[in-house]
Amino acid sequence: MTGAADKRPRTKPAEIRRDELMDAAESLFLRKGFAATSVGEIVAEADVAKGTFYLYFKTKDDVLDALRTRFIEGFCEKLDLALAAGDRDWSGRIDIWVRTCVNAWLDSVARHDLVFHQHAPADRAMKADNLVILRLATLLEQGAQAGAWTIDHPRMVAVMLFDALHGAVDDSLAAKTPLSRAQLIALITRFYRRALAIDQG
DSSP states (O other): OOOOOGOOOOOOOOOHHHHHHHHHHHHHHHHOOOTTHHHHHHHHHTTTOOOHHHHHSSHHHHHHHHHHHHHHHHHOOOOOOOOHHHHOHHHHHHHHHHHHHHHHHTTHHHHHHHHHHHSSSSSSSSHTOOOOHHHHHHHHHHHHHHHSSOOSOHHHHHHHHHHHHHHHHHHHHHHHSOOHHHHHHHHHHHHHHTTTOOOOO
């Protein structure tokens, strides 16, 4: 006679198991550091056999790459939702863009630093494929087509604006007396508006 426990499914869908491994790895990386965490510790944290890890990832670096992808996709989802629900005016959309980016970053500094600062990219492909920059370039191109601003190269302007925001947030985080969230958002918003020659209102 078998018990109820024997009737429970012994396996989980692949996407759930993969997410659990990623969650376990992320938790350990944040607590112990990437270099100090072993695959053995990851599988113990996820409560799976070691062989299960290798069904989804070859190395810890593969897990980190997957965590980076997940972080970017989550970041972009926040941007998409904020823009879809927000002001339809073009200057308002720029304000939403800045506010959402800064808040999303400050809400997840440790995770951001883990997935982006652990390893420097070997080439420039990461920036070329940066989904946040691509979304900003699309927003700028659409605004230009609507006559909200005049720019010659939406993609390059998006890179410069993204790097400006990135640098401002990084500098504030590193400062002995960081700017408040509201101060940082206001400062970057003014910069974006001036760069695009938008009425400061």
